[in-house]
Amino acid sequence: MTERDPAAGRGARPSRSAAERHQPEDPEARARELCLRLLAARPRTRAELRRALVRKAVDEEVAERVLSRFDEVGLIDDAAFAETWVRSRHTYQGLGRRALTAELRRRGIADDVVAAAVSEVDPEAEEERARELVRRRLGSVRGRDQATAVRRLVGMLARRGYGEGLALRVVRDELRRAGEETDLLDEL
Missing domain, CATH: 1.10.10 (Arc Repressor Mutant, subunit A)
Structure with a gap:
């Protein structure tokens, strides 16, 4: 949204808001920034990041390129996420294998990755x-x-x-x- 700069006087061009000034124009840079911001808060699955990008109206091809690159450099690792999730939720929340399986599936993790992570629960x-x-x-x-x-x-x-x-x-x-x-x- 644009705002008028009151000091600029009548007829001046509207100024850009702070959010617009810091928003990258390049769609790929915007997608990377969104993903990095989300990953800075906590680990995320590839599916969670994809859903967030869709909500922000990022083009599918752009989203796929960014997510693939994040996979390549290790910023997204669904298997590591699943292992950590299982260990944490079993230890601290006392969840059994069925509940852990359901939670990981809701987060969009592939069935084979879910099975491998949940099998770690003895x-x-x-x-x-x-x-x-x-x-x-x-x-x-x-x-x-x-x-x-x-x-x-x-x-x-x-x-x-x-x-x-x-x-x-x-x-x-x-x-x-x-x-x-x-x-x-x-x-x-």
Whole structure:
């Protein structure tokens, strides 16, 4: 948007806004600048950057050239992004393999890259993380009837991407360890 410079007087040409003055005229330079600005904030996938460029009305061919160049020089690496994402979200958010797979797919990462990254989560480590989550949550279900406690604990694990079999087994074991009734789970 242009503004009139009040000091320039009547009939003067409108001045360009600060954003327009700093906006590169070259579409490729503009696309590079957008990508670099986004990557400076946090790592991004190629698909995330492509969506951002589309939102900013960057031509598809220009976007593809810029993204390919960023791939070549290592500024975009979906495999490294996926590995880091899986490690972080599994460790700090307690997400299971299903949830991690869904998140990476939503971010536009290829299925083979997703599978490789998620396979890094060791089944024993996944089970141990599920146990930690249940132990942390046990205090909030003490005194509740068995069905409610089981439903809440299994539901919490399911929402975090743990499979039904694993969730039921972990909840049963941890309730037993805590001295709670497990006869509902023993029937399953």
